[in-house]
Amino acid sequence: MSIEIEGVIKEIKFHADDTGYTVALFESDGEPLTVVGALPSVHEGEHYRLKGDMVYHQRYGEQFKAELAEKVMPDTENGIVNYLSSGLIKGIGPKLAERIVEKFGVETMNIIGYSPERLREVSGIGKSKLESILVSFEEQREMQEVMIGLQKYGISTAYALKIYKKYKDEALSIMSENPYRIADEISGIGFRLADRIAMKMGVEQDDPGRIASGIRYVLNTFQQEGHTYAGRKELIEKSAEMLSVYPMQVEDMILEILVKGDVFVEDVGGEQAVYGQMYHVAETGVARMLTDLALANYVNPGIMVEKEIKKLESDEISLAEKQKMAVKRCIEKGLVVITGGPGTGKTTTINSIIKIFYRNGLKVTLAAPTGRAAKRMSQASGMEAKTIHRLLEYAPSMDDRIMMFGRNEGNPLKADVVIIDEVSMVDVLLMYHLLKAIKPGTRLILVGDADQLPPVGPGNVLSDVIESGIIPVVRLDEIFRQASESMIVLNAHKINNGEYPVMNLKDKDFFHIGKNTPDEILKTMEELVSDRLPKFNGYDPMKDIQVLTPMKGGIVGTKNLNVSLQRILNEPSQLKNERNTGDRIFREGDKIMQIRNNYNIKWKSTDGLREGEGVFNGDIGFISRIDNDSSTMEVIFDEDRKIRYDFADLDELLHAYCVTIHKSQGSEFPVVVIPLSWAPPMLLNRNLIYTGITRAKELVVLVGQKKYLHWMIKNEKGMKRNSGLLCRFKKVAEFIEEGEGE
Secondary structure (H helix, E strand, C coil): CCEEEEEEEEEEEEECCCCCEEEEEEEECCEEEEEEEECCCCCCCCEEEEEEEEEEECCCEEEEEEEEEEECCCCCHHHHHHHHCCCCCCCCCHHHHHHHHHHHHHHHHHHHHHCHHHHHHCCCCCHHHHHHHHHHHHHHHHHHHHHHHHHCCCCCHHHHHHHHHHHHHHHHHHHHHCCCHHHHHCCCCCHHHHHHHHHHCCCCCCCHHHHHHHHHHHHHHHHHCCCCCEEHHHHHHHHHHHHCCCHHHHHHHHHHHHHHCCEEEEEECCEEEEEEHHHHHHHHHHHHHHHHHHHCCCCCCCCCHHHHHHHHHHCCCCCCHHHHHHHHHHHHCCEEEEEECCCCCHHHHHHHHHHHHHHCCCCEEEEECCHHHHHHHHHHHCCCEEEHHHHCCECCCCCCCCCCECCECCECCCCCEEEECCHHHCCHHHHHHHHHCCCCCCEEEEEECCCCCCCCCCCCHHHHHHCCCCCCEEEECCCCHHHHCCHHHHHHHHHHCCCCCCCCCCCCCEEEEECCCHHHHHHHHHHHHHHHHHHHHCCCCCCCEEEEECCCCCCCCHHHHHHHHHHHHCCCCCCCCEEEECCEEEECCCEEEECCCEEEEEEEECCCCCEEEEECCCCEEEEEEEECCCCEEEEEECCCEEEEEEHHHHHHEEECCEEECCCCCCCCEEEEEEEECCCCHHHCCHHHHHHHHCCEEEEEEEEECHHHHHHHHHCCCCCCCCCCHHHHHHHHHHHHHHHHHC
């Protein structure tokens, strides 16, 4: 049960402007205590009324966690002086505050609020100074009124601050008119929270605004599962069930928001498909732009293909027939897809293409979806490779649900050839923005393994493009001699063909250890990482060995495995500082992963000679320093880039002793260890285990029951994604065939 305390902010230890999150020394009834929580625009000396609970922090002891915070206007002369001189009211310093209070006493706040012209009676306050004071005071009063008004509906201070920052003085009227706008327009506030608020405000269950917002929420859940659209029938059923309204009411509202342009409804393969506006624009745009590239007539820029291939061979580069075909297609066509599994020579093929274009004076630009994939591409080619976001000059927007790029149709990429690697990871939105930045005449080469997992975001672009029938595709399927010596490569192809892998051959690189229960699997994995593999071949347990798992929950999910491996590989010590955030403890020496792209964060090289910006989703690093006094944490990525994080930004990081196979896409590790245990059936599929084992360069160890490996190999479907891209391509192909037949 919440308790209420009242007192004064004595000292601010930490404050984040964007979230309002604050750590402060608070004095209540003469007793000091530490307060944590969202306190917007807080200053030392301010009086607050707080609601929350006492909590115990294992490192910092007892604290008061504030859920609701209300500023209280001071009513004593000393309190008013402290309030005015806190820096909250621009233009008033300590000395002027004393003169004002000396003049008006305890009536000062009433004078400022209701008779502000009388402040001119105080020496040092002229017309311009008075205007500055009043503007600042009014801003604070407006904010306080809105915050108090929102908190009456049970909205926490943190969410109230988000709402105020979005709508300012219109927040209360907007909430009164349609509380569901906050779910549609403010990132981080979902439908369920808005619905709880609306119910407290007395909104009826069948209110049209509620039904419309609920439909958008359910449609968004489809997108979060990788679908670009929802089947109309299923959308109606799920929305009606969640909202507890009649299906007909949902159907009527779909028609209404369709008229407004919020959704699009069209036939996809015989099914009525409901798209959110953004994904309909992206999918139709991708289909149109890729088709235009594929059908455009490109002029050979004077490159003599056979002569160039002979030059490559004189450089001791031997190309197989399929690789030569890929080289020829890339010179002849404006759009080519090169696909193939591990060991089939994708890297050699791409490097050959780069070399030929470069020799003939063409500008080649390289990119990949993630930082780690871009780094691998750069190392393999010897050229700079960027993330696609960086290539397109991503610009953060006020709404992080909207992607904004400096490169687009009005400011296209300045390149003759653009090569994108790991395209299986590119969702339909990112592909749409990439294609908008490709100017007519630029060659686009897409490279990827279509048998890997689909992207985290909506769509199934690479697979749909390969199956399109109108876009040139070269499949590399020959395993080269050196790669054929690796059981990792051979088994990856076996699994991809639905065959059972060969394991536990002496002096090879693919092993299975049979264990029956999750507890046994966990114990064996702990022993492998901490002791057996380091002894076997000198592998560094932190840098060389990566544990991958299908899921987050359970005994062998990422959450539990990270806690377990952290305890073994980086045990607590009085010499190591820690930071507790939520259910995680970050400790100096921890292995961590960046889980979203941050293009603006600054980094410096460890030698101090270089600096730059950006850290990317999937980057792995180690915590070098935690400074609780400055509320910052220092992380070193790639053994060289040092980045300092504010504690408020630690939600961008997760422990990385174990990561999901999905999160490992685009990465490579010397050793990969994977548990074979029960997981949700949608995760036990061929794509997942194929992607997991192909992350390893030197050694794969599977631990658990073989039956789960069998299930994965047999289940080639995985989770079907709703995507209309292939259907759109097929319509174009049919149209072309009809034209050729006339």
